[in-house]
Amino acid sequence: MKPTILIVDDEPGVRSALSGVLRDEGYAVEAVSSGEACLERLTRGPVDLIVLDVWLPGMDGLATLARLRERQVDVQVVLISGHGNIESAVRAIKMGAFDFVEKPLSLDKTVLVVRNALNQRRLEAENRALRARVDRQQSMVGESYAMRQLREQVAMAAPTNGRVLIYGENGTGKELVARTIHQLSRRRSAAFVEVNCAAIPEELIESELFGHVRGAFTGAVADRRGKFEVADGGTLFLDEIGDMSLKTQAKVLRALQEQTMEAVGGTARIKVDVRVLAATNKDLQAEIRAGQFREDLYFRLNVIPIFVPPLRDRQEDIPLLADHFMAEFAREYGRRIKSLDAGARGVLLRYPWPGNVRELRNVIERLMIMVPGETITTTDLSFLDPGALQRTPSTDPPAERQTLHEARDQFERDVILRTLAEQQGNMSRTAEVLGVERSNLYRKMKAFGIAPARRADADEEGG
Ligand SMILES: Nc1ncnc2c1ncn2[C@@H]1O[C@H](COP(=O)(O)OP(=O)(O)OP(=O)(O)O)[C@@H](O)[C@H]1O
Numbered sequence: 001m002k003p004t005i006l007i008v009d010d011e012p013g014v015r016s017a018l019s020g021v022l023r024d025e026g027y028a029v030e031a032v033s034s035g036e037a038c039l040e041r042l043t044r045g046p047v048d049l050i051v052l053d054v055w056l057p058g059m060d061g062l063a064t065l066a067r068l069r070e071r072q073v074d075v076q077v078v079l080i081s082g083h084g085n086i087e088s089a090v091r092a093i094k095m096g097a098f099d100f101v102e103k104p105l106s107l108d109k110t111v112l113v114v115r116n117a118l119n120q121r122r123l124e125a126e127n128r129a130l131r132a133r134v135d136r137q138q139s140m141v142g143e144s145y146a147m148r149q150l151r152e153q154v155a156m157a158a159p160t161n162g163r164v165l166i167y168g169e170n171g172t173g174k175e176l177v178a179r180t181i182h183q184l185s186r187r188r189s190a191a192f193v194e195v196n197c198a199a200i201p202e203e204l205i206e207s208e209l210f211g212h213v214r215g216a217f218t219g220a221v222a223d224r225r226g227k228f229e230v231a232d233g234g235t236l237f238l239d240e241i242g243d244m245s246l247k248t249q250a251k252v253l254r255a256l257q258e259q260t261m262e263a264v265g266g267t268a269r270i271k272v273d274v275r276v277l278a279a280t281n282k283d284l285q286a287e288i289r290a291g292q293f294r295e296d297l298y299f300r301l302n303v304i305p306i307f308v309p310p311l312r313d314r315q316e317d318i319p320l321l322a323d324h325f326m327a328e329f330a331r332e333y334g335r336r337i338k339s340l341d342a343g344a345r346g347v348l349l350r351y352p353w354p355g356n357v358r359e360l361r362n363v364i365e366r367l368m369i370m371v372p373g374e375t376i377t378t379t380d381l382s383f384l385d386p387g388a389l390q391r392t393p394s395t396d397p398p399a400e401r402q403t404l405h406e407a408r409d410q411f412e413r414d415v416i417l418r419t420l421a422e423q424q425g426n427m428s429r430t431a432e433v434l435g436v437e438r439s440n441l442y443r444k445m446k447a448f449g450i451a452p453a454r455r456a457d458a459d460e461e462g463g
């Protein structure tokens with residue numbers, strides 16, 4: 001998108017000359033003739049840079065600048081000062097203007113200053129975003145029992161070369177787990193390469209994974225390296241592995257078995273040293289039964305299974321995550337942190353988060369942008385499905401009208417969930433700890449609407 005520049009000058013000659021050169025430089029340019037008009041324009045949408053004359057009828061340039069700062073308008077400002085009026089230029093810089101140009105205006109000089117100012121603005125924004133991303137990558141936030149277990153498993157799996165299969169619902173943090181494993185491994189200085197198997201069309205996925213040679217198919221105009229090769233020495237993260245076709249699965253299996261691969265249309269097999277991490281939100285056991293997933297590939301990938309629990313089963317993490325994302329977005333947008341009042345915190349705790357951590361993150365970002373004040377209240381959260389909030393959190397005292405039967409069900413459900421988390425979803429061990437038959441545990445889970453443990457297979461391997 002083109003950067004937008006707003007020129008504020010009362011002389012029509014200056015407005016048209018500046019507009020002309022800046023437009024020629026490829027910017028979107030608007031012009032107004034007073035400080036008041038400038039402020040009015042900014043209420044209607046953002047601009048990237050303002051070229052502001054110091055001498056203006058009515059509100060002068062410095063007063064306009066002061067207003068912009070007061071309103072925390074995120075914009076770069078370049079001042080045009082009258083000849084010899086260095087004093088006000090210096091004051092402007094102190095008030096956060098980027099630079100000033102003196103009248104009589106040199107158009108070349110102005111264009112240069114504008115370009116520098118926009119560059120700096122872009123770098124600052126990139127810097128903020130990068131810093132936020134780095135922080136985000138490195139921290140798996142949460143102090144619930146389930147999270148501490150997860151961190152421990154990640155720390156244990158990371159330094160090995162073992163393949164890890166990460167299970168979990170949408171938005172639970174599977175990718176974060178994969179990135180953390182890479183960060184904590186000896187491969188950390190090499191590449192972490194991600195392939196989203198669900199997002200790539202079937203006819204392109206092989207070329208994406210293994211590369212292709214020029215002319216291998218229509219559109220293959222040059223040789224292209226595949227992700228396996230790009231990840232050489234590092235980590236390849238196969239996301240949404242359950243969405244890979246059987247044909248591609250066969251090729252991936254061979255690559256894993258032989259640690260070599262062949263580009264589409266190529267003849268030579270290339271040796272690669274890649275650690276594969278995979279993730280899925282599907283029940284791969286069911287996919288195998290349905291003939292959609294190769295069992296042999298499944299066993300290759302599932303050397304170390306890691307289960308990321310849904311957010312509703314680790315409510316204690318919700319406030320920590322909310323604060324974490326608040327800080328992240330405050331940094332990213334260069335704004336102040338907002339606080340959640342008790343009511344708002346209660347709503348976040350009671351909401352079941354079908355989209356898990358990602359949904360929570362989106363909600364916090366939305367609040368950061370949309371709530372004008374410093375405090376977030378229940379009304380700011382009214383867009384969350386109110387019907388969903390009926391659910392009683394397991395930490396609440398039993399509801400007044402609860403029957404003994406309901407109370408027992410709730411208690412049983414909680415115990416099963418906790419034990420499943422402790423046993424990382426292993427059904428046999430969970431059944432053993434709880435002292436019930438496996439089939440009985442399955443039945444109970446079904447009745448309570450608990451998703452079947454996705455690593456029931458680990459039982460057959462003896463855990
Ligand atoms: N424990 C956590 N601490 C901090 N941030 C987290 C945590 N878990 C998830 N996130 C953040 O939530 C978002 C969603 O996580 P991620 O993309 O890893 O989920 P996912 O399971 O891969 O989701 P999907 O199934 O939709 O691909 C990311 O921005 C991630 O950084």
Ligand SMILES: [Mg+2]
Pocket residue numbers: 174175239
């Ligand atoms: Mg993901």
